Amino acid sequence: MYYSQISKEQLNDECRALRAQYDELVKKELKLDMSRGKPDTEQVSLSDGILETLRSGGDCISENGTDCRNYGVLDGLPEAKKLFSDILDIPPENILVGGCSSLSLMYDEVVRAMLFGVAGGKLPWSAQGKIKFLCPVPGYDRHFAICEHMGIEMINIPMGQDGPDMDMIERYVSEDESVKGIWCVPKYSNPEGTVYSDETVRRFAALKPKADDFRIFWDNAYAVHDLYGEIKLANLFTLAHEYGNDDLPIIFTSTSKISYAGAGLAAMAASKANIDKTKKSLAIQTIGYDKLNQLRHVKYFKNAAGVNEHMKKHAALLRPKFEAVIRAFRDELGPLGVASWSEPRGGYFISLNVVPGCAKRVYELARGAGVTLTTVGATFPYGIDPLDRNLRIAPSYPPVSELKEAVHVLCLCVRLAAAERALSEK
Template sequence: MTIELSPDALAGLLEQARKEYQNLAGCGLSLDLTRGKPAPEQLDLSNALFSLPGERYTSADGTDLRNYGGLQGLPELREIFAEALQVPVGQLLAAGNSSLELMHDCVVHALLSGVPGVESRWVDQDRIAFLCPVPGYDRHFGICERFGIEMIQVPMTAEGPDMDVVERLVAEDPAIKGIWCVPKYSNPTGITYSDATVARLASMSTAAPDFRIFWDNAYAVHHLTDTSVEIADLLAACAEAGHPDRTFVFGSTSKITLAGAGVAFFGSSPANVEWLLSKSAKRSIGPDKINQLRHAILLQDTDGLRTHMERHRALLQPKFDAVARILEAELGGSGLAGWTSPEGGYFVTLEVPEGCAKEVVRRAAEAGIVLTPAGATHPYGDDPRDAVIRIAPSYPGLDELEQAIKGLAVCVRLVGYERQSR
């Protein structure tokens, strides 16, 4: 990545970077790019939820949704999301507002009760491990860390996790019980898993008979271009390969409607669905079906969901375009950085010279630009190369975002040239 410079040229560039940083630090900025939250304008797209469902309180089949029951969730809402999540309606559950909660529950239930097809519980094993493609999602890693589950890093490629590494590890080690996957517009790289990767995940041999793929399809409908990128159907592929229970599919409306008041989904084989329902029945008599009805009325059908997401795209795409434009103008050809150009999702991954990410984040914070901590994209908060920075463009206004990315570029130049001058 680094371009070789003469001592005089490097000294000049470093001096210029120091002046730019002094000017930046004097601007009194207070900008936050830490998390991929929907902007207020995106949340406004779903404000109709506050007046829904009006006087209506029954489902399409006449069920009174004000009462107990309905643990599987509202059928008409499950019908809207079945296509996007690639799960048959009868094998899809609609739950509370958090897919992360469902992932957490699945880990807990596997620990305490085991999963279908085996008699042993995970908690009774001497060692439990998960494969973690990196860069990845910090909240996945947080679940593992909470329960003492060992995390094994797997490098990401342009087609998803390095399947040569995945296949070797799961075949050799029966302690490896799962893998975290964000298969479409992956957090934070924007990578979408190829058909070949999906096929290999479905058919690979695993030493653990209770191995599970945690398929977090968080960005299933979050496109940023005219082309709607699609992925192969993992649930169907696993069934065809003779591993019908291998996959847990997760999704939610968190970045579709109201982030704090949406609906989460779980899909899997009939055996896994019955397993989760039987465990969930011990802690809940049913989800908030009135909120699910609100969502069904707002979105109406799969075409309504697509139309709604086009409105999101109209707000998000200019921000992602601005990030790409500014990074190219400020850092293109410098040899100091590379970055992703996602076709969907919520993040841009910035890669800086090895050993520089933490210092770039620190300098940015001192200048009033707060970023996700360097290392958050890796298990235990430790990026071995200290090179990856996650950019979340969604929440700030366009003017603030442009300020923040320009300021971030100043910090990258300063830290990069300081390192070269040592």
């Protein structure tokens, strides 16, 4: 890092200059937000054709004759299952379409395992004393929140270029019976944008868990969210079958960032045994999900090709935003060596690692200058980033002009925090 190579006097001057620039920015009373990982208004408007698809009762009939305005059909319309089957390359009979939030499906799946156990499991998870989940980090805060809420102990697993540390995962899973699950975002992981390599996916498929009720929670939230053309993720479902591990993966996805966030469709894919077990509880929980929403999504998108065409429009809106952030990082932080960051080819986030011990300081400085960032620590279990260095950047929501301003402020804060730290260590 540049700041640790210069003399104390030079560093003092540098800190003073950066502080003066920072004070000028504070005077501008900015109000900018880079914390929200959600599509902007233009993006959600891309799907407004969905709202036009069902104009009268006659439009509301499924291909199997079901009147979608009425009760019935627990696990999804056949055409909705086919749509997700096409997207995920998993047979329709292994798909359950449920509600409008994949997070909700994940939460329910964990609760069901806690209360009733998983398919083939002898005891509910909650009757087995302390149980644990493996958590690739940095990761998605809401996965970790589910575990924390249920009292499931979380173990950090470092992420690498090809996905999480598989040696560590294989060791934990094969040796510790209390390890019951792992959270994975295998394509464009939140927040680093990593795509698990074929080898990583194969190793997941081949796991030999000590616990007979271990499950892989495979949250494929960004399955079709490529910014620069398709990157193919290996198919865990078919690979698991090859290894006789059909029941291991439970795969989740949704159209939250395809159609409407929180008002799209969510789906789960798994073995027949897993789906049957889920449906048994689901039949108590609901008479059926919103089939009108399923039907209008299918009428609008038709199939995976329709979804892929649509995603190109999202990509065209998102690319300039990702590029604005990455360009600023390269120009303003790169030469000083005060940070490293991911340069994702898709998804919704960029991960920024500042000088260890400085992330909280950067967050506070940014807040002082009117820029809201995702809370530091959110990307780790229990909200604790052991190195206090990771920041999750969400470029999708603000307009490009605001984003450029916000990222410039952020870069200044990263530099100031790094310079202050170097000074304190001189």
